[in-house]
Amino acid sequence: MSTNMNSQGTSPAKTPQFLTVEEVATMLRIKVRTVYEMVSQNRIPYRKVGRRTVFLLDEILEWTAQTQQ
Secondary structure, eight states, X not given: OXXXXXXXXXXXXXXXXXXXXXXXXXXXXXOHHHHHHHHHTTOSOOEEETTEEEEEHHHHHHHHHHHTO
16 A cells, blocks of 8 residues: 655655646637747746746736736
8 A cells, every 4th residue: 555655654745747838828818929928028937948938827826916916
């Protein structure tokens, strides 16, 4: 029987979920081009993996909550 504990006896860290530019555009109901413009203006949290632009789901959710206030 397996457990959800790691070798130190603690719960494993949650694996971050990455989103593509297209997924973020769909989620925010905006155009892909708008997402790229927001990235170039540092208006949205993002990460670069090589040449790819990716987004952490948790960061996007937090960012949207902040922008609605």
